[in-house]
Amino acid sequence: MNISYFCNSIFLIINCSLLTNYMAIPTSRVNVPANIFIDTEKCTGCGLCIDVCKDFGLEIVNHKVVKSNKSIFGCVGCGHCMMVCPTGVIAIEGRTLSPVQLFDLPDKSTVPSYESLLSMLxxxxxxxxxxxxxxxxxxxxxxxxxxxxxxxxxxxxxxxxxxxxxxxxxxxxxxxxxxxxxxxxxxxxxxxxxxxxxxxxxxxxxxxxxxxxxxxxxxxxxxxxxxxxxxxxxxxxxxxxxxxxxxxxxxxxxxxxxxxxxxxxxxxxxxxxxxxxxxxxxxxxxxxxxxxxxxxxxxxxxxxxxxYADVHYNKGVKWTFADIHRVS
Ligand SMILES: Cc1cc2nc3c(=O)[nH]c(=O)nc-3n(C[C@H](O)[C@H](O)[C@H](O)COP(=O)(O)O)c2cc1C
Incomplete structure (x- = not known):
């Protein structure tokens, strides 16, 4: 650990202890949690969002998803709950994330096969x-x-x-x-x-x-x-x-x-x-x-x-890892 990382860590610890209620996991862009908005009326209570949220930030109460008070980090803004929700009732705002960033997934048929990926590699x-x-x-x-x-x-x-x-x-x-x-x-x-x-x-x-x-x-x-x-x-x-x-x-x-x-x-x-x-x-x-x-x-x-390459290779070569230890 060099001196600048050491100083940053100390700064972070002091900051965290002074601002416990406001801070979340810090990055150079943001250090506050994201906000979770839920349209409870439309929630079907399927629970998919709860499965994918690893922050324990959501729970089901009376067949509806609600914010829980068991969050570990505060919402980190990974967006998984928004992306998995089949009815679009969750909106995450903050930590640079917002529902306007959601897009429809490209068709599965356009994904490269293993063979074509391997050829490129x-x-x-x-x-x-x-x-x-x-x-x-x-x-x-x-x-x-x-x-x-x-x-x-x-x-x-x-x-x-x-x-x-x-x-x-x-x-x-x-x-x-x-x-x-x-x-x-x-x-x-x-x-x-x-x-x-x-x-x-x-x-x-x-x-x-x-x-x-x-x-x-x-x-x-x-x-x-x-x-x-x-x-x-x-x-x-x-x-x-x-x-x-x-x-x-x-x-x-x-x-x-x-x-x-x-x-x-x-x-x-x-x-x-x-x-x-x-x-x-x-x-x-x-x-x-x-x-x-x-x-x-x-x-x-x-x-x-x-x-654009100005060289052409005629052969490939098989590289190997230093070690692959497969526990059986
Ligand atoms: C993290 C990393 C750093 C590298 N740094 C250099 C570099 O500074 N100069 C260079 O000519 N090649 C660099 N390489 C390319 C490697 O020399 C090259 O991957 C290796 O010789 C194997 O050749 P290949 O990539 O054609 O399989 C780097 C590769 C990696 C993964």
Whole structure:
């Protein structure tokens, strides 16, 4: 836990104790519960909403659904009760949710089969060579639309996205990131790694020497020669990140959805993990983030680059997990 997370946690605890009656699970967007409105007259008392609400916020009284006083968190605004209700008698307002966001489900026949999904997954490769062709605005919108369907730890989504919409923006980001790296290059110097080894241990020492230092070298030295190994001059890049409140999995899941949406639109994609950790801590990192409109430091974040592939692979390869332990 670094100092900013520690301070945030203390701030949160103080805030919670002062405002117990008003607060709910906080995100960077909202910290109050949503409101539940029920049209009791029309309720058939089927109880489906009670089954799906895991907050114990609803109960049946006299064959009608009513708000209970057993709520654990206050309504988090997941919307499940609204979405499951066959007669539309529940409205949730707040935590960015409202009934106007409801839509009719796409027909089941339009859902890709396992085979077609697997084909797309098997054909995917991390693409780092792109045609000099921009990604159309419509496709950028589609990627963002699809990525926002991702499951989010605690609603409303606390994922933020920086979109670099063309090759010039993507390259400028890389050039400035490389310049920024030169100012913190001492972190990958032999003297600093030797000094830190007793504190951060063998695995980190090995990672620093065998991965982080070469990354520094290649990012900075290549850029000085005009070669962009940071984001490969892709025509589109999106950076998914959280806030100090965000579950670290959320930006990664959103990035994965964006990547798959890009694949389905015929784009080549590649995840880039090496920028995020370098822009979290310290004043220089904050200045860099502010310059690019990155609102928060966060525990996890991930870039995805997109573009029309300028490489064709003839074969796939079967990757395996480190371990699959099936308890029988
Ligand atoms: C979290 C994550 C971070 C990654 N970061 C980078 C990166 O910084 N630069 C890069 O060239 N590739 C990056 N990759 C791509 C991997 O190198 C790639 O997925 C791996 O080599 C397997 O190749 P494949 O994606 O074609 O199956 C990253 C992948 C993931 C999942």
């Amino acid at each position: 098997q054909r995917r490769r991390s693409i780092r060579e792109f045609k000099d062709k921009p990604v159309e605005k419509e496709k950028i919108d589609q990627i963002l639309e699809a990525a926002q369907t991702a499951p989010m730890g605690l609603p409303p989504s606390d994922v933020h996205v920086l979109v670099l919409e063309n090759k010039t923006q993507v390259r400028t980001f890389a050039v400035e990131f490389s310049k920024y790296l030169t100012t913190i290059r001492w972190m990958a110097s032999n003297w600093f790694m030797t000094l830190m080894r007793p504190f951060w241990g063998k695995p980190t020492d090995e990672m620093m020497r065998e991965f982080i230092k070469p990354v520094f070298d290649i990012y900075v030295d290549s850029m000085e020669k005009g070669d962009n190994w940071i984001n490969y001059d892709a025509p589109l890049a999106m950076y998914f990140y959280g806030s100090p409140y965000t579950d670290p999995a959320d930006p990664i899941i959103a990035a994965t959805y964006a990547m798959l949406a890009g694949e389905s639109l015929g784009l080549g994609t590649c995840m880039l993990g090496a920028v995020h950790p370098f822009i979290q801590n310290g004043k220089k990192a904050r200045i860099f983030r502010e310059k690019w409109g990155i609102k928060y430091p966060s525990r996890e974040g991930l870039f995805v680059i997109f573009g």
